[in-house]
Amino acid sequence: MLISHAHLDHYGLVDQVSPRVPVYAGRDAAAVVEAASFFNASGPVLAPAGYWEHLSPTRLGPFTITPHLVDHSAYDSYSLVIDGGGRRLMYTGDLRGHGRKSSLFDAMVTRPPSDVDVLLMEGTHVPDPAASAVDPTPAQRSSASETDLEATPPTWPGSPPRTRRPRRPRWGTRRQA
Numbered sequence: 001m002l003i004s005h006a007h008l009d010h011y012g013l014v015d016q017v018s019p020r021v022p023v024y025a026g027r028d029a030a031a032v033v034e035a036a037s038f039f040n041a042s043g044p045v046l047a048p049a050g051y052w053e054h055l056s057p058t059r060l061g062p063f064t065i066t067p068h069l070v071d072h073s074a075y076d077s078y079s080l081v082i083d084g085g086g087r088r089l090m091y092t093g094d095l096r097g098h099g100r101k102s103s104l105f106d107a108m109v110t111r112p113p114s115d116v117d118v119l120l121m122e123g124t125h126v127p128d129p130a131a132s133a134v135d136p137t138p139a140q141r142s143s144a145s146e147t148d149l150e151a152t153p154p155t156w157p158g159s160p161p162r163t164r165r166p167r168r169p170r171w172g173t174r175r176q177a
């Protein structure tokens, strides 16, 4: 199992897989998950069989995985370039170009891995072009259920599960001093 970074939507089900399946992740990412287990004792932990190191290939059976450290909100995040059978797949993982390590993004765009046959790209926060940035209509307001408005407790260091929504402001209410 190849873990790109320590956000729950990327490693949260790791304990559902047989412990005989080796896990690979960043060393610091695994350390962050281990440290965070204090706050979430029932959450999964990573027990990697091996660790990613920027641009240092790891051989796993017929595959060679080359991690590329990327800019992301989770510390020690990687894109993974996987070679096997004469073909090359690049999995971007989550990445961004506006964070503290934006130079990594710039470097990847300037000098991307060559001869990639398949690009598998994350798109969790790609904007929906059909979504409107304007205020919701009265019909949209009335269709919002209380469930939609419930708070989701933060789960550090990961992201909230995709099935939950963060708290949204109640439309039409005004703050009072």
Ligand SMILES: [Zn+2]
Pocket: 005, 007, 072, 074, 094
């Ligand atoms: Zn992420």
